[in-house]
Amino acid sequence: MNGSGHTPLFHISKRSALPWYLSWAIRLAAIVLALIVCALVTTLLTGVSPLGVYATIIQGSFGTVRKFWVLLQELAILLCVSLAVTPAFKMRFWNIGGEGQVLIGGLATAACMFYFGDKMPNALLILVMIVASIVAAAIWAAIPAFFKAKWNTNETLFTLMMNYVAIQLVSYFCNVWDRKGSGIVGIINPRTQAGWFPVIAGKEYLLNVLIVAVLTVAVYTYLRYTKHGYELSVVGESERTARYVGIKVEKVILRTMILSGALCGVAGLLLVGGTDHTISTTTAGGRGFTAVMVSWLAKFNPIFMVLTSFLLAFLSRGSSQIAQNFGLNHSFGDILTGIILFFIIGSEFFINYRISFRSAGEKEGSSHA
Amino acid sequence: MKRTLAFLLVLVMALCLFAGCAKKQAEVTLPAPVAAASDMEFENDSAAADVAAAKKDLAEVLPKVKVGFIFLHDENSTYDKNFIEAAKEACSSLGVSYVLRTNVPEGQECYNAAAELVDDGCNIIFADSFGHEDFMIQAAKKFPNVQFCHATGTKAHTEKLPNYHNAFANIYEGRYLAGVAAGMKLNQMIEEGKFTADEALVGYVGAFPYAEVKSGYTSWFLGVRSICPTATMEVTFTNSWYDEALEKEAANTLIQRGCKLISQHADSMGAPTACEAAGIPNVSYNGSTVAACPNTFIVSSRINWVPFMQTMIVNTAAGKRLAADWTGTLANGAVVLTDVNAQAAAPGTAEKVAEVKAALIAGTVKVFDTDTFTVNGEKLASYAADIHDMGDYTGETEVIKNGEFEESVFRSAPAFDLNIDGITIIDN
Numbered sequence: 190m191n192g193s194g195h196t197p198l199f200h201i202s203k204r205s206a207l208p209w210y211l212s213w214a215i216r217l218a219a220i221v222l223a224l225i226v227c228a229l230v231t232t233l234l235t236g237v238s239p240l241g242v243y244a245t246i247i248q249g250s251f252g253t254v255r256k257f258w259v260l261l262q263e264l265a266i267l268l269c270v271s272l273a274v275t276p277a278f279k280m281r282f283w284n285i286g287g288e289g290q291v292l293i294g295g296l297a298t299a300a301c302m303f304y305f306g307d308k309m310p311n312a313l314l315i316l317v318m319i320v321a322s323i324v325a326a327a328i329w330a331a332i333p334a335f336f337k338a339k340w341n342t343n344e345t346l347f348t349l350m351m352n353y354v355a356i357q358l359v360s361y362f363c364n365v366w367d368r369k370g371s372g373i374v375g376i377i378n379p380r381t382q383a384g385w386f387p388v389i390a391g392k393e394y395l396l397n398v399l400i401v402a403v404l405t406v407a408v409y410t411y412l413r414y415t416k417h418g419y420e421l422s423v424v425g426e427s428e429r430t431a432r433y434v435g436i437k438v439e440k441v442i443l444r445t446m447i448l449s450g451a452l453c454g455v456a457g458l459l460l461v462g463g464t465d466h467t468i469s470t471t472t473a474g475g476r477g478f479t480a481v482m483v484s485w486l487a488k489f490n491p492i493f494m495v496l497t498s499f500l501l502a503f504l505s506r507g508s509s510q511i512a513q514n515f516g517l518n519h520s521f522g523d524i525l526t527g528i529i530l531f532f533i534i535g536s537e538f539f540i541n542y543r544i545s546f547r548s549a550g551e552k553e554g555s556s557h558a
Numbered sequence: 559m560k561r562t563l564a565f566l567l568v569l570v571m572a573l574c575l576f577a578g579c580a581k582k583q584a585e586v587t588l589p590a591p592v593a594a595a596s597d598m599e600f601e602n603d604s605a606a607a608d609v610a611a612a613k614k615d616l617a618e619v620l621p622k623v624k625v626g627f628i629f630l631h632d633e634n635s636t637y638d639k640n641f642i643e644a645a646k647e648a649c650s651s652l653g654v655s656y657v658l659r660t661n662v663p664e665g666q667e668c669y670n671a672a673a674e675l676v677d678d679g680c681n682i683i684f685a686d687s688f689g690h691e692d693f694m695i696q697a698a699k700k701f702p703n704v705q706f707c708h709a710t711g712t713k714a715h716t717e718k719l720p721n722y723h724n725a726f727a728n729i730y731e732g733r734y735l736a737g738v739a740a741g742m743k744l745n746q747m748i749e750e751g752k753f754t755a756d757e758a759l760v761g762y763v764g765a766f767p768y769a770e771v772k773s774g775y776t777s778w779f780l781g782v783r784s785i786c787p788t789a790t791m792e793v794t795f796t797n798s799w800y801d802e803a804l805e806k807e808a809a810n811t812l813i814q815r816g817c818k819l820i821s822q823h824a825d826s827m828g829a830p831t832a833c834e835a836a837g838i839p840n841v842s843y844n845g846s847t848v849a850a851c852p853n854t855f856i857v858s859s860r861i862n863w864v865p866f867m868q869t870m871i872v873n874t875a876a877g878k879r880l881a882a883d884w885t886g887t888l889a890n891g892a893v894v895l896t897d898v899n900a901q902a903a904a905p906g907t908a909e910k911v912a913e914v915k916a917a918l919i920a921g922t923v924k925v926f927d928t929d930t931f932t933v934n935g936e937k938l939a940s941y942a943a944d945i946h947d948m949g950d951y952t953g954e955t956e957v958i959k960n961g962e963f964e965e966s967v968f969r970s971a972p973a974f975d976l977n978i979d980g981i982t983i984i985d986n
Contacts, residue, residue: 253677259670364797368951370768372797373664373689376696380948465666467692472665513674516631519661 199546212540216486219536220500227508230528235515245514246507256506261466263502264393265401270473270480271487271494272408273452276445278481279412279489281425285346286333288477289355290326290450292470294457296359297325299468300527301367302377302384302461314384315462322458323451324385329355330450338439352477356470363469376466386463397459404452409491411448421445430496442459453477482530485537504529538556560831606865606890607872609651619875623682624651625656625867626675628668628688628694635800635825636844640860641686643708648867654875656944664689672697676704680929682874684709684867688770698722705874709863710770712947712971714882725866726770726970727886731918732859732893733843737781738914739857739898739907740819740841744786746904753818761812762793763805763822767983771795773790773965773972774823777925778841779981784930791981792817802826803892810970813838815984821929830855835883839902846896856903857911858896863981865892883970926963930979938963943973 207215224246228239237245250260254330270287277284293431301318363374378384389395412418424431424441431438456476461468479501487493508522508529591940613620625937627645642658649656657678662671675683676697682705685694691711696723698706698719707723708714714724744758760782764771779791796804805828809820813836818895821841822829827850833840834851842858866884872878886892898908917923928938942953945968957964957973965974977983 255673255677259673369947371688371766371770375689379692379695460666467665469663469665471663471667474667507560509674513657513659513678516658519659520632 190385196285196547198543201544204541207540215539216533216536219532219539220529223532226532227525227528230525231511231515234517234521237515242511245511246504249507249510249512250503252510258392258394260502260506261398263506264498265394265398266460267476267479267483268494268498268504269401269404269456269459270476271483271498272404272451272491273449273456274480275408275475275484275489275491275494276412276418276421277449278484279425280421280442280445282334282337282442282446283345284330284333284348284446284449285345285478285481286330286351287480288350288473288475289352289454290330290453291457291460291473291477292352292355292359293329294322294326294454295461295468295472296355296362296457297321297386297454298458298461299366299374299377300362302466306378306381306383311383315386318384318462319458322462323454326457327447327450327456330453334443334446338442340525359468359470360409374444374467374469377468378466384462385466386459391514393464400455400459404455405491405495408452412489412491417441419445482534574641574818607869609868609872612868612872612875613652613821616872616875620652620804622655623652623654623871624678624680625654625655625871625873626672626678626680626683627658628662628671628675628683628685628690629658629660630662630690631800631825635948636827636842636847637685637799637825640844641863644863644867645684648864648871651864652868652871654871662690664693666693668693669696672706673700676701677892680704682707682871684870686710688768695719695722705870705880707866707870707880709866710971712969715969716946716953717947718882720879723870723882723884724970725863725870725884725886726966727861727863727866727892728888728966728970729859729861729893730773730925730965730974731888732861732895733778734781734784734918735895735911735915736821736841736843736857737778737783737857738785739903740778740821740839741782741785741789742904742907742910743819743839743856743902744782744789746957747818748786755786757816757818758786758789759815760789760791760819761809761815761817761820762791763808763812763820763824764793764795765799765824766797767795769975770972771823772976773974774843775821776931776974776976776978776981777965779931779978780925781914783980784914789980793981793983795983795986796824798824800825802828805829806832809833810836816939842896846899848896852899852901854902855899857898858908860894861886862892862894865890885966887971888915924962926965926974928958928961928963931980933976933978935979938976941976943968943975945969945973 209381228242231237231242232239251257270291274284274287298318301314301321305314305317329351333344333351336347337344338341364372366374377547386396419435420441423436424438428438460472465472483497483501486497505526508525511525512522610748629638632643633639635649645656645658657675657680659671662668664687668685672683672694678770684707686709691708691713694706694708694719695713696722702721705721707725709725714722719845741762746754748758762775775793776968782789792815794808794812796808798804805824805826809829809832812820819839820829820833823843827847830840830842830847830851833854838854839856840851840854841856844860846858848855866886869884870880895911903966914923938958940956941954941958944951944953945955955968963974964973
C-alpha cells in the first residue's frame, strides 16, 4: 500500500472481452439513459409528460401503415449503405466516403434517366441505370483505395474529402439540368415515368426492402463463407501476416473498396430510381455517416446490422415526429438524434474500458466497474 | 444464432402488434369540394376571403380544419419568416389548428413532409418554396382529398389537378415602388454631390437566375429609373436561397465595383448587414430590416400571404372549388410596403411612393410598359413566354399586349425572364 494520498480517485483500464450479455446490457442501459435524457429535454422545453414523448416516438414509426412503410424504407436504405461500408471496415479501411459514393451512384442513375429517358425501352433503361450507378460509385470508391494501396495515403481524410467533391458535382449537374435556373431538378420524367422502378403489389417501398434483404444475406455470406471475405479480414487483422501467407494486400484493398462503392451505388440507385425520382445534394441525407455507426455497433455483422439500422431509423423517425407534434423547429429532431447517438457511442467506451474507483478500505480486488 | 433468431421473432411480433393497432388516419368530415369542371380553364381568382362572414357561416366546420405548412428554412430566413408569420396570423384569425414543418429541403423530403402532415390529419397543406412544386404535385396525386397550395409555383394551371393550386402576388408592383424610393435616394445623393448622375450605379444580389428573380430585379430597376433616368444596375447571383456568407460577399463585391445602393432577392441578412457596415443604402425584401440596419435601410416590399391563406382555408372549409392560381395585388392587400425609414430615405419619399402606388392601382402607370425599356437596343413588340411550364423550355404565350408585358396575368408566378438594357449580369 502506497498511502491513499497518491492513489487517484479513479483510473481507467482496458477490459478483457466482456461476455455478450453484459456488453448488450451496457448498450441497452445507454439507450434507456438516452431516452430518459431526451424525454427530460423535451419535457423541459414543451411541458409534455415524458410518457407522451415516448408515445410520440412510437407514433413516428407505427402511427399509420404509411409511417410503418417509411420506417422500412429508411431501414432498408440505411442498411444498404451500412452493408456497403462494412467490408472496408472489416479490412480496417476507414471508408467514411459512403455519402459521396451514394450520391455518385444516384447522380449516374439520374443522368441515365435524364439523357436516355426517351431513347430506349424502359427495361433496357433500368438495366443501363443499374450498370451506370454501380460502375460510377465503384470507380469513385476505387480512387482513394488506389492511392492507399499504392502510396499508403490516409484513407479517412481521402474518402471524407471525396464526399464534398461528390456534393459539388451533384450541385453542378442540378444547375445544368434545370434550364429554368432555379437549381432544382425536380421529379425526372414525371409524364413518361421512364426509368422509374416498377411498384410491386402497390407498395412503393417494397422493392427496395426486398433488394436490401437479399443484399444482406449476400454480404453476410461473402464475409463469412468466401475466400475473399477471409482474406479481407486477415488484411484487417495484420497486413504483415497477410503478406506472409501470400495474400496480395493491394489487390484486396482495391477489390474490397470496389465492392464497397458498388453497394453504395446500389443505395443511390434505389433512392433515385426506386423512390425519389429526383437528385439533390440531400439525396444521401447523411446516411453515409450514420452507416458507420450502424456497422460499428453491429460489430460488422450484417445480420445484427438489421437491428442497429432499425434502431437508428426508428429513433430518427421518432425525433422528427416529436418536432412536428410539439411545434418545435425541425432541427430539434436532429438534437434528439444527436443525444441518442452520443449515449450509444459512449456506451462502447464502457464496454471496452473499466473504471476503477479508489475504494475507501483500499482493499485490492474489491473494485467493481 | 438461436438467441438472435428468437430476438428477431419477438421484434417482428411486436411490430405486427403495433402495426395492427395503429390508429387510423383522423377522419375529418368537411363538405366535399364542388366537382372540378372537366375543362378546368385557367382562373385568376384574386378575391380575398371575408374572414368575419366566414367565421359566422362556417362556425361548424372551421374547427375541424387542420392546416399544415412546409417551409424551406426557418425564421432565420427573411422569406420564410414572412411566410411563417402569415401562417400563424391566418390560422389564428380563423381559429383553425395548424402544424408547421421547418427546414424541409426541395427534394423527396418535401413529399415525405406533406405525407406526414396528411397522416396527422391536415386537410390543407401549404408549401413556400419554388423547388417544392414537383413534390407537392406528387402528394396532391397521392392524397386527392387534401388541398395542396404551393406558393411561387408554375404548374397548377397545366396539371389541372382539382386539389393543387399555385399562388403568387404581383410583387413586381411592390418592387417598382421600392425602386421609386431607391431612385429618390440616388437623386438626393447626386444633388449632394456624392457622385455624378452618370455614376448612379445600383447593385442587386439575386438568388437564382430564373423568372421570379429576374422579374423582381427588372421591376425594381424600372422603378429606380423612373425617378433617376441615368441609373444602371449590376446583378450577381448566389445560386442559393439562403447563404449568409455568400450574400454578404456578393454585396461587398457590388459595393467595391462602385454600386451606390443595393437591393436583394436572397433570404438571409447577409446583404443588408454588409450595406450597414459599408454605409451603403439598402432596399430590402420580405420585411423591414431596420432593426439591424438603422442607418441604411430605406424601405422593403413584401408579400402579405395572409389573404391568400385565408381564402384557401375558408374555401376548403366551405367545400368550394379553388382556382388553379391565386394572384395577390396591391388592391387586395397582398403586395405591401413597410414604413419608409426616414433616417436613411430621401425627404418626401413616403409621399412620392404613395402617389405612384395610387397611379399603379388606377392603371395610369404600368410597371412593364414597353416604352420604358429596350431589349438589345430595341423596343419589345412581341414576346412568347414559357407560361405552360411543361419541361420544354419554349415560349408559347404572347404576353405583350397594349404596350405592356402582361406579368402574372396568365399564371400567378412571374414570367418576365428578359435581360433588358441597362442591367448587367456580372460573374463574381
